[in-house]
Amino acid sequence: MKHYDKVPSEIFDDLWMTFIQQSEYTDSRILGAFLSTRSEWEGLWANMTLKEIRIQDGIRTTEWLQEHGTCADNMKEGVSTIRQAGRGAFATRKLLKDSVVAPLPLVHVSDNKIFEMYDFEDLNTHKTQHVLNGYQLMLNYCFGNPKSTLLLCPYGPVAHLVNHNQTQANVKLRWVDSAKGNHEPGLLQKPIEHFARDKTAKLAMELVATRDIQPEEEIFLDYGDEWEAAWQRHVQQWKPFQTFAEYTSSHQFNNSTEKLRTVFYQMYRPYPNNVELQCDLRFFRRIDFPLFQQEGLVVIKDRWYGNVWVNCDVLRYREVNGTLRYTAVGYAPADGDRPATQEKLTDAPIEAFRFIDNAYTTDMFLPNAFRRSPMIPDDIFPEYWMNL
Amino acid sequence: MEEGFPINTIPNGLHRSRDPGAGAFSTYHNRESFATVPIQKGEELYVDYGYVTLVGPQCARFARLVAAMELNVYLILVFLSLLQREMVYRSAYARAYPSVGTLGACDKSISEI
Numbered sequence: 421m422k423h424y425d426k427v428p429s430e431i432f433d434d435l436w437m438t439f440i441q442q443s444e445y446t447d448s449r450i451l452g453a454f455l456s457t458r459s460e461w462e463g464l465w466a467n468m469t470l471k472e473i474r475i476q477d478g479i480r481t482t483e484w485l486q487e488h489g490t491c492a493d494n495m496k497e498g499v500s501t502i503r504q505a506g507r508g509a510f511a512t513r514k515l516l517k518d519s520v521v522a523p524l525p526l527v528h529v530s531d532n533k534i535f536e537m538y539d540f541e542d543l544n545t546h547k548t549q550h551v552l553n554g555y556q557l558m559l560n561y562c563f564g565n566p567k568s569t570l571l572l573c574p575y576g577p578v579a580h581l582v583n584h585n586q587t588q589a590n591v592k593l594r595w596v597d598s599a600k601g602n603h604e605p606g607l608l609q610k611p612i613e614h615f616a617r618d619k620t621a622k623l624a625m626e627l628v629a630t631r632d633i634q635p636e637e638e639i640f641l642d643y644g645d646e647w648e649a650a651w652q653r654h655v656q657q658w659k660p661f662q663t664f665a666e667y668t669s670s671h672q673f674n675n676s677t678e679k680l681r682t683v684f685y686q687m688y689r690p691y692p693n694n695v696e697l698q699c700d701l702r703f704f705r706r707i708d709f710p711l712f713q714q715e716g717l718v719v720i721k722d723r724w725y726g727n728v729w730v731n732c733d734v735l736r737y738r739e740v741n742g743t744l745r746y747t748a749v750g751y752a753p754a755d756g757d758r759p760a761t762q763e764k765l766t767d768a769p770i771e772a773f774r775f776i777d778n779a780y781t782t783d784m785f786l787p788n789a790f791r792r793s794p795m796i797p798d799d800i801f802p803e804y805w806m807n808l
Numbered sequence: 809m810e811e812g813f814p815i816n817t818i819p820n821g822l823h824r825s826r827d828p829g830a831g832a833f834s835t836y837h838n839r840e841s842f843a844t845v846p847i848q849k850g851e852e853l854y855v856d857y858g859y860v861t862l863v864g865p866q867c868a869r870f871a872r873l874v875a876a877m878e879l880n881v882y883l884i885l886v887f888l889s890l891l892q893r894e895m896v897y898r899s900a901y902a903r904a905y906p907s908v909g910t911l912g913a914c915d916k917s918i919s920e921i
Contacts, residue, residue: 479848479850479851503822504820506829507819654828671818672818784835789830789831
């Protein structure tokens with residue numbers, strides 16, 4: 421009998437939780453998603469560090485993965501066939517009816533109010549106001565139920581791209597078998613208050629095919645009648661702001677064939693306030709420079725070098741070997757003891773430049789953007805969680 | 809494994825002046841991760857979350873928690889020694905492999921707290 425066998429399991433769990441919770445990952449739910457197991461405890465007693473245990477524990481045989489794992493590459497991302505939906509998820513291979521399409525490990529949010537946003541100060545009167553002015557975008561990516569404040573946010577790959585379609589839905593939600601995923605069925609019988617305290621993510625759902633799905637077919641889930649009604653209401657009530665007609669995003673500028681505007685030209689035609697032109701001060705160090713000089717080809721030679729994007733003004737441009745080259749001044753901000761500097765980038769191609777959106781200017785910050793969480797169907801939503 | 813930067817694009821040419829779907833989804837996508845070392849089949853993937861040190865208040869909270877636990881002295885001592893050893897290993901790791909993510913070390917010794 422080994423000495424750790426003497427440790428009662430409650431005390432072992434207590435110690436283990438203390439050990440995890442008192443690391444600097446105190447608030448890391450991802451780390452908390454690791455289940456405490458005897459093997460980890462055993463490792464500690466066997467003179468191993470937590471890191472060594474993690475590495476040892478992280479290597480599993482393919483047989484183990486076949487028994488306990490779930491295939492995570494059944495779906496890939498693409499542009500959705502539903503125009504207003506943006507991007508979507510598509511089948512990478514034929515998926516049979518009742519097979520698992522994707523795992524959805526979940527992070528719980530016990531109170532959906534956390535995604536509410538408020539105006540705290542009226543800029544004209546400087547009076548403090550507590551007016552609800554919308555919801556964070558994250559709400560759209562978390563499953564909920566109108567009868568509960570609990571939200572469950574998937575953190576697996578691609579699954580958050582699955583769009584809503586009631587008539588063409590080809591997958592449904594279900595709770596994961598606890599032998600296959602990080603899911604503790606016991607939590608389905610815990611009240612919401614438990615989730616407010618529990619910092620570990622131990623719930624998981626999965627998407628299951630409701631019929632055979634062909635390769636390249638878009639994956640659709642029914643987000644529920646409430647979601648459908650909310651979307652229809654939004655479309656009916658939605659009115660475009662006239663002032664938005666002129667709006668041009670960084671994405672549009674980055675894909676534009678227009679020449680970059682020099683500081684002089686910008687006196688006549690400035691860039692809008694919502695974008696910033698940046699240049700990469702380390703651009704020439706990252707590319708194959710001799711090749712660029714000879715052929716004008718931009719080949720990233722050392723992408724580990726890291727790019728240093730700073731705000732930039734284009735001074736002039738000229739044509740070299742049939743391509744446009746820009747000379748610009750980059751404004752490197754002060755960093756610690758180092759004062760702010762200006763650096764010149766000479767004869768750089770368009771690849772050394774990019775437009776970025778200024779903070780809070782992109783579509784996701786629009787006051788009239790749609791916000792609604794997809795619904796977990798009533799038949800699988802535990803009664804214990806219904807607190808509304 | 810190292811994580812890259814996501815691409816920021818608006819698909820389908822959605823524009824805020826005419827599309828009710830504008831702003832209803834994130835425009836960031838395709839954040840790719842790259843293998844920094846050869847990875848064996850079946851091996852778990854890790855990234856470096858960065859290095860943070862456990863500082864004063866957290867140490868004190870830890871001390872209170874340990875005190876609150878009604879364990880026998882033997883267990884507490886064993887646990888603390890394990891923790892202390894873990895910290896020594898971690899700081900050694902941090903020195904040897906500054907780019908490798910490790911759990912933080914306490915800025916106070918056990919006797920201080």
